[in-house]
Amino acid sequence: MTSSDEQGPVPVTGVKDRVYRSPAGFAGGVLLLGLVGWLGVDAIVAGEGRTPWLALATLILLVPLVTAFTLRPAVFAGDDRLRVRNPFRVVVLPWGQVASLRSAYSNEVVAESGQKFQLWSIPVSLRARKRAARQQDRLAADQAAEREGRPRRRRGGFGGPAGFGGGLSSHGGPDVPEGPARAESDKAMDELRNLWEARQKEESAQGEVTVRWAWEIVGPAAAGALLLAILLAVG
Template sequence: MKQTYRSKTAYVLAWIWLVFVALNVVDLVVRFSGKASLVALAVLAVLTALVYAVALRPATVLTEEGLVGRNPFRTTFLPWASIDDVGVSHSINVRYGDDQVLRLWTPMSSARERAKAQRRGAPAQQRGRFATEPALSKGEQAAAEAFAGKTHADWVGDQIRDRAESAKRRSKEAGPARVTWSYDSIAALVVALALVVAAVVA
């Protein structure tokens, strides 16, 4: 089963930005005024290429065959059995091969999110003689215990670790890691730079 994890905040903000850019491009084309319009288009193109590379493209994908880490300009595929260790700090760091490290761009955990997770994991204080919090169902209690003290990045790191260990228990052969360039991000930047050159030359 394929599971994709990304920063929801960055993803939503990126789509809001794309709608804003689309409206501005239509306005600039309709009211084209020479070099000023070209400069505005070039600025929008550069910012949009960066937003695409940093906010829309990054994702952590768990497939049946292995882990796919999509970073701004590279995609790394790691078969589950090739993963040696998984550590989580600000980002998820996956060790493989000859002490190589894949740093996943998403999900990340901020200091604020980690502090919130630690507060959530602390035992609830009961005030007075009577409990004021509603009683949780067994399912809610199990979910609360599973996420106690953990950020989203910690949870995804656990999923990666569990799948890697399961593949090794099945004595699955570790295939080679594959790293490829992100041609879509590079193409977006090339188009943006072409517009910058056109704006300067015009």
């Protein structure tokens, strides 16, 4: 399974809105649902006594929660508004109501009213940021070496030092990509900021912020938790 810092949120093209999801979160959710479903169905079919009922209640509780935190989160960026689908809420912010898009230890959008909403589908990876910073430092060192007429530093084929995996020098090796290196989540936030700055003053991008609870997630999860509590209390 790809780790979140190896592959960040990617925009899904071909639709009207840009859609940002976490590929690692989605893949992890599919695997978790498969595991939970397999164990739960096996307990329901082969279990004895109260076991099938406990397994059923656990499934009703876990399936919505796993879906909420892995498959559900997404950010939809259109010409007029930003729609944030988090685990338990859906927030719609017209671009005119967005005060800022912040990136620190988490990515979040701040409304003009001061409300803050975390962007669950665009997680921050500190490892990816450090790796991008190291890449940027290497690029700066290579550019300085070129200006001074010195050869670029050789690197290993697997990102290690020369001599491991067949290092390539600047001659005959792949060129270092131009431009500042950025983590994937930071690139996604840059795209959202650019869209916000371009559209925030448009008449069609004005309106009110709306927040809706995801009852399709909260309802089944609450029912499963209640059923499980009753079964455990009855003994």
